Amino acid sequence: MLKFLLLEDSPLDADVTLATLIDGGIDCELWQVDTRDEFVTALEGDRFDLILADYALPGFDGASALNIARSICPDVPFIFVSGSLGEELAIESIKQGATDYVLKQRLERLVTCVYRALREAQGERDRQRMVRAVRESEARFRCFAKNSRDVIWITDAREYRLIYVSPSYEEVWGRSADEIYRDLNNFLDSLHPEDRDRVCTSWQQCNQEVVIQEYRVIRPDGATIWIRDRGFPIRDEAGNLLYIGGIAENITERKQAEAEREQLLERERTAREEAEEANRIKDEFLAIVSHELRSPLNPIVGWTTLLQTQKLDRDRTDRALNIIARNAKLQAELIEDLLDVSRILRGKLSLNLTKVDLARIIQAAIDTVRLAAESKSIQIQTTLEPNISMVSGDSNRLQQVFWNLLSNAIKFTPAEGLIEICLENLGSTARVTVSDTGKGIDPNFLPHIFDYFRQENGATTRQFGGLGLGLAIVYNLVQLHDGTIKADSLGEGQGATFTVELSCTNSFPQPEPNLKSELTEDLSGIEILVVEDNRDTREMITFLLEQYGARAIAVDSARAALNTLTHSQPDILLSDIAMPEIDGYMLLRQVRALPPERGGNIRAIALTAFAGEIDYQQAMSAGFQQHLAKPVEPAKLVKAIISLTMNNE
Known part of the structure; x- marks a missing residue:
């Protein structure tokens, strides 16, 4: 088991440090001291594999602890673990001999630093063993080097000549050792061009001190590997420089992991x-x-x-x-x-595609916003080329597109401003441009103009209201029509231009049958069962239906509706969905289970605040023939009832 010495005055921090080491898989015994005397006594009385030290302690600082450790046990790795060690102080500590430093705020680095320190300490011990092996027995040294995965090398300190390189060189470098025995410049040629000069400069310091550096090697197969090389001087007992040796470790996997x-x-x-x-x-x-x-x-x-x-x-x-x-x-x-x-x-917005005259659509949109424009004395100028080919589209949705663009232009254009809308033929494409003399668009916001949940000004002091969803909806509606839309502006106060392009075509889908001409707004003779738990809504719907001549039976629950069907045979079931105990879906399933003579085939309309596409699909699956979203226009409700009545005749 490894033995670590911890210089730390906080028991809590000591516990956290030990827990971090254990969680990192380091099996160690941790001795904690918190004074100078205890620190010196521990170092002199025992042998430790690693020293961990806080930098700031009462009456004792990390720099002093480092000096003591370097004098008593210079070969033991020393790591600062502190919450107050600045960058400059950390660098100075490394220069003074500290192995590494870890901030308490980033204690997750501790395990990595400890492993590296232990590995480097082991490397240093290996170096010392190698020197002794050279002195004592070349055979023993070669045996050691032969079985090392790292590349061990020795050069003559006086001549630029390689004396020894371990067999692992050929495996790591992918080159024959004979090349560098013959000419050491071949080693330099294997280095990455960007690292070559730096390596040459650093190796010149190896005759004085240990030099550790990392560099890249390009193998003959084109692969690039990373090497961590530790070069050091080898001297005789008199201190004379004999050789320069080193241990080169392949750290490619580590580098890749760090990069990832x-x-x-x-x-x-x-x-x-x-x-x-x-x-x-x-x-x-x-x-x-x-x-x-x-x-x-x-x-x-x-x-x-x-x-x-x-x-x-x-x-x-x-x-x-x-x-x-x-x-x-x-x-x-x-x-x-x-x-x-x-x-x-959710990708649930569908289009009812028919043959569409863009000029008529644009004119309808203009008619819708004309009063708003006149209230601000804004002039709308139109240039609509005649004989523009039809497009395949949903007329309601396309009118929504141009209504939104015109409404925005009116909103952001000051009084007595000008809006121009132009329809032109580009061959197979129809182009519509809407330009205004309004406030313009900030260039920084222009790329986000069609984004959801984005407004140029979301502050409480903003001048213009609205949810800011209109342009996002417009963008997607144009996309659904296989068209394009873009926004241009020279900046704030310079107005804006929106350009929509839609493809013209000669092939159109068959339109939905139009029953409008056959419908009247008279519900006389029609009996309707209204199921609505909200009293105000129930009374309003009942009054509305009776105004159009219908006979309305209003109940406040699904159970009451089922009871009504036991003694009455209404023509239409108009039901809410969200109700206590039994909702509208379950109600209709129970109704559909009844025999026809008891109303099992009654025509049903869902009138609900659940207005999404998924709600529509769920209503259809439950057996409703129509799905209307609250709030509903009276005319729309009446037409839905008449349509169901006519379709059943």
Whole structure:
């Protein structure tokens, strides 16, 4: 078992040091001392394989401990383990004879340093044994050298000539030893060109002191290996220099491991920085989401309270209702943006491809934003080339693309500004550009303009609202259409230009059958079972359906719905999904298990706040014919009911 001496005044730090050594597989006995006298007594009274020392102790410092150790046992490796050793002090300590140093904050290096120190100490002892072997018996020396994996070499100190190199040279270098016996310059020729001059300079010091250096060797097969070479002077008893010897160790595997470790650490640092940045961006985004979703609630709650508690005149009432409707629509649009992002990220956003006239799509988008532009006296100029070929696309999603681009342009363009939208034919490609005279885009932010969860200004003092998801959604919608989009800006205050390119084609998918012309908004004669656990929502839906002529049976649970079906045969089941005890999915499965005469084949619509693509698929799998997301426009709900009724006729 190895015996280590530890100079340390902290019992806790001593325990941590011992635990680290044991965990590293070092079987050792650790003697702890904390005063100068104890340190000297231990060194004089016993033999240690290694000395570990703190640098700062009460009344005793590491430099003094090092000097004492060098005088009593100069061949024992000495490693500082300290929490207060600066870089300059550490370098000076190495110069004074310390083997290495380890910061307590990075104690994971200790095991590696100990192994290296022990290995170097062993190497030093090997060197001394080699010198004795040369003096005592050349035969014994050659036997030792022959069985060493390291390359042992000896040169004449007065002549530039190799006297001996161990057989392992040919295995490590991949060259014949005869080459360097014949001419030692052949050794230099084997070195990597970048290391050659440094090695030559360092070896000149070997006649005075031990020189340790690492260099690369290029083998004849082209492989590059790393060598750690320890050169030293060999003197006679009178101190006269006779030879220069050395031990060369192949450390290629260690170097590769170090390089891989550094690469891994760098990747980990990069990944950590990226993760921290992503978390910061997401936290900032969530704060914006909270703000933007709460903001419309303020006028909704405020005006609702006033309508309930105050007697407002007709004009003020109409204004209040308009404000409530506008902010409710704004909140619905924010939620829809979030749902679009969720669908895109999960690859669940699908397109209904038909033949699309881009000019009409652009004009529809302009009509949608015209009032917003007029409120800021912003002029929208259009240049739409005639006879542009049709594109294959989803008309609603393409209108969403250009509506977003125009809305952004209006948002970031000051009053009395100018927005230009141009549609031009590039042969097989249609190009749409949207340019504005607005605030422009910072060049540093431009590469991130289409990123999720990124806004140029996420501070609480930002001037422009919104979630900042619009351009990310636009980018992905264009990608889904096999198109391209790019953003250009000369900088802040210089406006911005967005360019969309879509491929024209003569081959189009068949459009979905359009039942719009066949639908009316009359639900007379239709009996609808409404299942909704929220009282306010249940009352609103019931009132809405009755306004369109339907007979509505409203219940607050799945059990009540199943009970209703025992004595009633409604035409449509309109059910929420998230309900206590039995949810909408389980309700419909139980309904479908009923015989047809008891409503087992009833047509069913899921009306739910679970609005993702996966929720749609789950509703269809459960047996619903349609899936509508809350909040739902009354007209959309009525059309869904009529559509189900007509499809069943």
